[in-house]
Amino acid sequence: MDSSFALDPLEASILLLWGAGLIYAGCRYAQGRSVPLLVALMAALCIPGFGVCYAAVQLIQSAANRNKQV
Numbered sequence: 001m002d003s004s005f006a007l008d009p010l011e012a013s014i015l016l017l018w019g020a021g022l023i024y025a026g027c028r029y030a031q032g033r034s035v036p037l038l039v040a041l042m043a044a045l046c047i048p049g050f051g052v053c054y055a056a057v058q059l060i061q062s063a064a065n066r067n068k069q070v
Contacts, residue, residue: 014048021051
């Protein structure tokens with residue numbers, strides 16, 4: 001019997017990435033509480049891939065800053 005609420009693997013992975021991006025953007029907003037972080041949180045809420053891309057950009061920037069300091 002096929003359930004109408006069953007997710008295929010692609011849908012499930014998109015929802016997991018969306019949730020991870022929301023959690024990351026929400027934690028960043030809770031730490032900083034600024035307008036740009038609020039905009040990033042709202043974008044992560046509306047656009048499924050934005051939060052994950054935002055997290056990746058932040059990770060790349062922090063790695064680049066660490067390399068400049070060394």
